[in-house]
Amino acid sequence: MIWNFTKMHGAGNDFVMLDGVRQSIQLTPERARALADRHFGVGADQILLVEDPLDPSADFRYRIFNADGGEVEHCGNGARCFVRFVHEQGLSRRNPLRAEIATGLIVLTAAENGEVAVDMGHTWFTPERLAFDPRGLPTRASGGDTQYGLDVADAAAPVWCSLVAISNPHAVMQVDDVEAYPVARIGPLVESHPRFAQRVNAGFMQVLGRHHIRLRVYERGAGETLACGTGACAAAVAGIRRGLLDSPVQVDTHGGTLHIEWTGETLRMRGPTTTVFQGQIDIDALVATQAGR
Incomplete structure (x- = not known):
């Protein structure tokens, strides 16, 4: 199965971005680990998957998988890259965007200088x-x-x-x-x-x-x-x-x-985003190659 992907980073925190709106993406832990591998895959700290939302009040659903294959709740640098990715890919021109994450909704706003501001949601201390x-x-x-x-x-x-x-x-x-x-x-x-x-x-x-x-x-x-x-x-x-x-x-x-x-x-973060390159990868062949090492 061939997947289109984009490599991005936010202040050096790097990601493989996947469009799950226009292509079918079944992201298993094995596939996430294969993509994140810096020697045999694309290389990334996290894999970010953009999908249609489950919540009708959101523009997109945004999911985060760590390099070890585990899905996690939030990623601030990834959230900024998500906005730039959605805009550059023509998935939406909305600004600000409302993104559904594992624990609720976050609001993200792109600035003209290329930075993105993220309303990060609630904080807890217990x-x-x-x-x-x-x-x-x-x-x-x-x-x-x-x-x-x-x-x-x-x-x-x-x-x-x-x-x-x-x-x-x-x-x-x-x-x-x-x-x-x-x-x-x-x-x-x-x-x-x-x-x-x-x-x-x-x-x-x-x-x-x-x-x-x-x-x-x-x-x-x-x-x-x-x-x-x-x-x-x-x-x-x-x-x-x-x-x-x-x-x-x-x-x-x-x-x-x-x-x-x-x-x-309220908690708000602002910072840079960078698109590095775009490509295609045969995800099943990648997983099979790494499994055979």
Whole structure:
């Protein structure tokens, strides 16, 4: 089966975009992993599938599959790429667009400079929204936030994290120097910590000023990415709740800069999108080739 696809990225967070409106796409975990493979496939952090909506008030349904093949709830950088993809492919000229994701509707607006702004939806801070088990853990108050001390292997002391759910779950940790911090070692230990029943996106932020942070994110099912849109939102929100930051917040990642605004009620992210190339691929042949390695 031949699929048309588009490769895109938002601040270095890269995606394979699939039009499920004009072609039949049955995206299994095996097919998602084959597409995402950086050596034998197209290569991507996530696979994004655009479909006709189930909700009549939405323009499209937008689904996200991580590089490990698992479907997840939300992807902020992917949401921005979704808008550009829909417009460039001629699927719709509407602006703003209403997209149906796993947990509800989000509103996205394209700007003339190529950036896209996303109304990210609701934020939650309770353990149950992250499928997190806090029983017996040390806690500490930090401004309006409650932090939890995770027992992480090889860490000399508890790793203190703020819990933020933006459809998908995030644990945000403040560090003194995000470039020197061992994200590659601690990130996967937090991401797969047994306290998180559905795993978690692990964010490490360095506060540079009241409106400015640096951020690295070890994403659930994808590893460390060059940028994470929901992770940037989670870090900004956690910093504001703790009294460390004020809205708006500039978030510098390895892949680029994102801008986050949070009022306590509404959460909005703005950032760049880039189309890299378009192509066709025989998905069944790709899966068979990788299965035979």
